[in-house]
Amino acid sequence: MKERLDEICDRIKASTIKSGRMAGDVTLIAVSKTFPSSAVTGVSSLGQVDFGENKVQELVLKSGELENGTSDHPIRWHMIGHLQRNKAKDIVGRADMFHALDSVRLASALQARLKAEELTLDCLIQVNISAEDSKFGILPDELKLFAEQIAPLDAINIRGLMTLASPTNSPESVRPEFAQMRDLSEMLTECLGYPTPVLSMGMSSDFEVAIEEGATHVRIGSAIFGARTYLNT
Numbered sequence: 120m121k122e123r124l125d126e127i128c129d130r131i132k133a134s135t136i137k138s139g140r141m142a143g144d145v146t147l148i149a150v151s152k153t154f155p156s157s158a159v160t161g162v163s164s165l166g167q168v169d170f171g172e173n174k175v176q177e178l179v180l181k182s183g184e185l186e187n188g189t190s191d192h193p194i195r196w197h198m199i200g201h202l203q204r205n206k207a208k209d210i211v212g213r214a215d216m217f218h219a220l221d222s223v224r225l226a227s228a229l230q231a232r233l234k235a236e237e238l239t240l241d242c243l244i245q246v247n248i249s250a251e252d253s254k255f256g257i258l259p260d261e262l263k264l265f266a267e268q269i270a271p272l273d274a275i276n277i278r279g280l281m282t283l284a285s286p287t288n289s290p291e292s293v294r295p296e297f298a299q300m301r302d303l304s305e306m307l308t309e310c311l312g313y314p315t316p317v318l319s320m321g322m323s324s325d326f327e328v329a330i331e332e333g334a335t336h337v338r339i340g341s342a343i344f345g346a347r348t349y350l351n352t
Contacts, residue, residue, distance in 0.1 A: 123343050134330040148197050150340030153347045156184045163192045173200030175209045182213045201255045204228040218281040218319050219245045221255050226269040233274035241278045248296045249285040266310050279317030290325040297332035
């Protein structure tokens with residue numbers, strides 16, 4: 120596992136430098152879905168800090184068992200999967216960042232829960248950059264209106280955008296989608312009037328191209344943890 124993590128970190132560093140940025144400018148999110156808390160602890164002990172979960176029940180379980188890690192090996196939790204409104208309450212106080220904000224109704228549900236607990240939450244707007252019916256997210260031409268609609272919700276800190284590119288065996292073929300996301304990120308900053316620096320895009324098969332096009336956070340799972348065994352839940 121250490122060898123896999125080191126290899127991914129070396130590739131991230133190389134792509135970051137290639138894109139004209141400083142080493143360390145890109146955050147690796149280790150996607151721990153389907154893996155037990157012990158696997159998270161193992162990767163955390165190697166110096167990895169940020170971990171992503173796709174399902175609420177796994178976030179609740181693992182954050183409950185591990186909390187925020189230890190002083191020597193802290194853990195930051197990212198909720199990166201689709202969230203139903205009735206489960207909004209479950210990520211409040213658990214997730215450090217939510218990557219999949221995709222509706223006004225969900226934003227309102229989060230706002231209500233956050234205000235009740237006197238908390239705030241860093242959120243990313245999910246963009247369906249490939250316009251696939253099977254994917255969640257705001258379509259690019261709807262982003263400006265959506266951002267304006269949720270801007271008054273003061274418990275939600277819009278920090279940037281997230282996307283999943285089209286599935287492909289050729290990372291170069293999705294470079295235009297990543298480039299469009301960079302343009303949308305700049306538009307979002309102009310729309311809201313304050314910096315929205317986070318651009319969460321790129322996974323195991325395409326993260327190097329995503330970094331070259333401006334990704335600040337990449338989400339990588341099996342390339343670090345190994346082959347998945349899916350839970351019967």
